[in-house]
Amino acid sequence: MFSKVITISALAACASAHVIMDYPTPFGRATLNTSPLAPADFPCKQRSGVYDITKMNQWDAGETQQVSFNGTAVHGGGSCQFSITTDPEPTEKSQWKVIQSYIGGCPTGQYPGNAPEQAGEPSLTRVPGSLPVTMPKDIPDGRYTFAWTWVNKIGNREFYMNCAPIQVGSGAASASTASAAKALSALPDMFVVNLPATQCSTAEKEDFVFPNAGSNAVKSGSPGNTMTGSGCKSQNALGAGAGQIGSPSAGTPSTPSQGTAQPSGGNSAPVASPINKGPSDSKPSVNPGGVFAPGASSAPAAAPTAQPAQPTQPAANKPSTPAPSAAPQVPNNSTPSNGECTPCTNDGGVVCIGSKQFGLCNRGCAVAQDLAAGMSCSNGAVVASVKRHINFPRAHIHRRLSAARLI
Structure with a gap:
């Protein structure tokens, strides 16, 4: 009886609000609703203005950020994957690579059904807690598209997908196709199911176990791998697209913004707003390549004025040959x-x-x-290809030697 009440309440909430990714800031935030995907919506919940950039999200290689959600119909949790593609505006041919999987507890495991309804717009109600996701440390710099995909546990068999623009590194350069393929090829393809459920369906009350969740996977809840339907083979492969990894495009060079820190749910550490980043779970950014390396500095252009002047160095004592710079x-x-x-x-x-x-x-x-x-x-x-030498006139040397004999 209790499970029936849960299921009925979950289905009732379907009419009002499901769940939406709140951070990183998704594409087309103003037009993104909380409903699950229909087959024609894949990928990224297609609609007018689907790839409008509300805010570019900064996410560096090796950095952990807290992904947060809004909504009340959490459907008892479920399983989800976080993936990236090199395509700035993904299509059905885009290949998605999974960087993190959660089997159970997504977007939260705090409720057996849905979260309590609160006053105000449900899509603006914060889901308790957040999920840590780490960007692989070998991901090349450039612009990518980040995706959250969710297979809910309770209620109708559904598939959700929200996408967000992210920038890895300074945005000053983009990686080659070869380096992107080297970093991404070992990652599993994104898994798709319940699109539609009449052709391939998971089982209710199971936290679906992805066949290839990748090396970064967290398991909890009631795992199960039940999947039925004649269309599973083709559906499951949708995340592979055309099976070809492209080259990430150059992003927007990092500049200070007026953004505010992204709040995190529960006891999670706060995540800084995109571009103008603050503290995160990753180690401090270090660029071993010096001034030559792409993205050698993400500081504001005015930063060099902080270097103190050296008035105590007499200009007359400097050699006529300019000192070589530390780097060209x-x-x-x-x-x-x-x-x-x-x-x-x-x-x-x-x-x-x-x-x-x-x-x-x-x-x-x-x-x-x-x-x-x-x-x-x-x-x-x-x-320098040609080295300069300091040459003194012969007359100058002669006068110096003559003066020395008189001492």
Whole structure:
């Protein structure tokens, strides 16, 4: 009897509000509703303005952020996956790669049915708690699309999917297809089911166990893998798309914003607002590549003014030859000579690519860049092609020697 009450209450809530991803900020937030997907909605709940960017979400490689949700019809929890694709505006041909799976307890495991109704708009009611998701540490810089997909536990057999734009790294450069494929190919494809349930359905009251949940999977609740229907094979493969990983496009260079910190539910640590990021669960960002590396600094442009002047250095004592700079300035308009990279092992170090090009080893990949005029690359160092020498006039030397004899 108790289970029937739960199921009835869950179904009743279907008419009012399900669940929506609140953070990271999804595409087209103003037009995104809480209903489950119909087959024509795949991927990302297709609609007018589906890929409007409300806010770009910053999420660096190796960083853990708290994904949060709004809504009251949590359907007793269920199982979900968090995936990414290199496509900025995904289609049915996009390939999605899973970075985190939750078997049970998604979006929350606190209720046997739905959350209590509260005053106000249900889609603005915060789901208690949040789910930590870690971006793989070897994900190349660039722009991606992040997706939350959910198979609910109680109620109608449904499939939910919300998508959000994310930027990995500084946004100053994008990775090659080869480096993106290297980082993503080992991850499982996103799993799709109940789309529609008449062709492939999970079992109610089970926290569905994904056949390939990946290495980052958390299991709880009442796991089960019941799945029936003649269309399961084709449905389950929808997350693989055309089976081809693309190259992430360059994002928007990081600049300060007026955003506020993203609140987290329960006892979870707060997550900073996109772009203008604050503390997170990841280690501090360190760029071993120095001034050459893509995204060497995400600080505001005014930051160099913080360096103190050196008035105590007499200008007259400086040699006539300018001191070599710590590193040559890479032209702002330089671009990789091609979309591929040169394999390397000295992460953060300079890689000479011929004598007129160089690259910075960034996670095993060095993208060729043209050297500035007058510079060359040799033995892992960028140096001036012609060295200047200090020459004193012969008359000056003669006067110095004559004066010395009189002392």
